Amino acid sequence: MTAWTVNNVWLIPAAPLAASFVILSLANSRRKSAAALAVIGQVAALTLSIFAFATTLQAPGYRAFHNFTWFTFGENALRIGWVLDPLAAAMLVMIALVGLCIFIFSIGYMAEDKDFTRFFAYLSFFSAAMLGVVIANSLLLLFVCWELVGLASYLLIGFWIHKPSAAAAAKKAFITTRIGDMGFFLGILWLYSGSGTLLFYDNGRGCLESAGLLALGASATFVALLIFCGAVGKSGQFPLHVWLPDAMEGPTPVSALIHAATMVAAGVFLVARVYPLFSFGAIDGVTPSLTVVVSIGVITALMASLIALAQFDIKRILAYSTVSQLGLMMVSLGVGGVAAGMMHLIAHGFFKALLFLGAGSVIHGTHHEHDIRKMGGLRSLMPVTFLTFAIGMMNLSGVPFFFSGGWTKEEILHATARWPTSRLPHYLMFAGVVLTALYMTRQMIYVFFGNRRPASEQLHSYLNGETPHFGVALLIQPILFVSLAFVAAGIGLGFVVYRHAGLQDRHRAAETDPFESAQPILFRFLGNKMWLDELYANTVIAFSKLAARISDWMDRNVWDGLVRALGGLGQLLGIFTTNFDERGINTGVDETTAGTRGLGRVMSGWHSGQIQTYLGAVAVGMLALLILYAWLT
């Protein structure tokens, strides 16, 4: 059973992949078959994932892999394979389970869409690619699946291709993540030239095992940082986070599946997967590359939670929340809390998907209204959504005891407290936790409490695609109580500040945010996403434009002249050659041809076609020969 599971782990991504291809070949009208196939593929993947997960529970530190040769060039054989260990197994179950819930949710959410079948084909394709990333035992295979995930994300963000904003968001997501992937690819090349293998585990010869790491030596830091570039792009870390909020242009199930639960977690997973590269040569658990990870994570987490505080789009708030939680995970990995970070990743995958599905339910119910200022009082209109959203919100805010988020955040804070370099990340992450509670309370009050505002009034019946909550109790740690106090403070503050927002006049949208009236400048700063997009437009893009203009000038004036001079020389030579051709060779050939033609015309005149003429000629010729003979003898 165990051996069978390990040798057939590839079936897990293969099932949704097959479903995807079959759905693609279906006609557009076969909506039921498409949904059924996608769900069946996902159920198969989930079943196999649970088998795989059960296998890894057999022994602590269980790890099994299966490698094979993909192709050979010269003397080098390129080997790929898959690996099954607790890290992969936990991710497999999470992705398959969250994916299944979202697939089922999508059946209702996308019911009126004309490209229903295409949507499910893309979803299945995404699921397959993501599962592929998780089981890959080769950095190359991981990279291939990683890019397929990027492609699926591009297709799904831009699913409503008729909306220019969706098309632009898809392009932005694709290009921004590609910048990170460029670094990732360079890291792969460096790793291959350094260690001679891209396999993670290969009986002691893999690049994450002692021999491979020793071969890399000091360059492991740079390889790790380059690989981290890929993670930064995919997981929406500062400074490449700009694509993630825009990606909310896609359908809400897509936001839940890709931009909350699975794909953005791929970056965190990647860091966890190649963790030996990061921690190689660590002194007291600290390496330069891990310090970079911590710094990026802290910046991202704080910045995103501040921005989330000043957003009015229900999905954008969640998107920035995702960015900040991913930052938190990165911090956790960086300070050495790999288990805590992965635990938070899994928990976050579930509850953020829950929140997004709740938001999807709200958006669906209010006729595609995204602005939380126009909602309000939805608690009584959508009690089930309210309940599940509240559970998700409490998870995200880190309410302890009954919600997984509280336990995992506590673990992460505990890990940061033990980081030997500095206590700063610890305190900053506390601030981040408080901010999280604050902006989630703000959102809750805007959407579900207070008077009903315009969008709530026209609420129509909403679908029943509610998902159950996934609270998982784990461990108790002493800092728990401190975090409880902080969370309570955050929620309390949010309630006090935003209580009024919820109670505004029922027939007009909430015009001003309490925070906005108190700190208008700061609010505008945050509301405009710290003007990071504009900053990029004025720096990176402006620089590119300047470079383009310089290149243009160089092209026009320097290179162009050079090219023209060369071209002139070529032309001169061409004229000479042409003349030689025309006058010398061509004329000669022409004359020969004319001569041959003339001769041919004369000769053809002799061919009368009269057989007796020919015979006569033969006779005359014979006679002539005879006479010649007689005369000679």
Add this chain to the structure above:
Amino acid sequence: MTPALHLFLIVSAALFCIGLLAALSRRHAIFILIGIEMMLAAANLNFIAFWRFGPQPQPPTGVMVAIFSIAIAAAEAAVGLALVIAVYRHYRTTNVDQLNRLKG
């Protein structure tokens, strides 16, 4: 008048000239074939005559060649007649003046 070689040669040459004239002047394909057969007969007559008046005794080489030639002439006549029939079926004529598809 004792038979002498030159008499045979005169007959043979006359026969050849008649055959050649027939082959060159007649318009009918069958007559052309007949002319060719006459030229062949003149050639055979020469073979026999030269053999008969050559040094004696000798192996019957001339006769053998003549018999051989007659056999080939028979085959050639068969092919020729078959060609004439085929040409007739195709062009509905055996007039060689009209069979000028080889005209350049």
